[in-house]
Amino acid sequence: MKSTYLLITTITAILLFSSCENDHIRFDDEGTFVTDTLSGVDTVYFQSEIIPIIQTNCASCHFEGTNFDMETTEGIYNVLLDGNFIDFNDSENSDFFILPDPGHADDFLTVDEHVKIIDWIEQGALNN
DSSP states (O other): OHHHHHHHHHHHHHHHHHTOOEEEEEETTTEEEEEEOSSOOOOOOIIIIIHHHHHHHTTTTSOBTBSSOOSSHHHHHHHHHHTTOOOSSSGGGOHHHHSSSTTTGGGTSOHHHHHHHHHHHHTTOOOO
16 A cells, blocks of 8 residues: 555656746856746737837947947847847847857846747747
């Protein structure tokens, strides 16, 4: 009886713990942040969510007329996609986050903003 109880408990524990999921976002200077992937991700909209993040955090240095226009709506989208700053296969390591040096974007973005941009990329980086 005890061995049956122990076997059932062990199997239950293995199934329970192996079903947990999470993604780890690693910031070299800030530690590891865990993003919950069990709950559904809401659609992230470029026009109403991504543009304000980028304009607030990036446009003061990367403005219209520079090689990296992060000020105008058209400029932001064109630079990110046409400039190959988005990596659809490895969104966390997109050039947007690691150029000109690793962590540059994260010096200005909050964790929530970083995660929102990752979600947008993983949803296809649509101009929606």
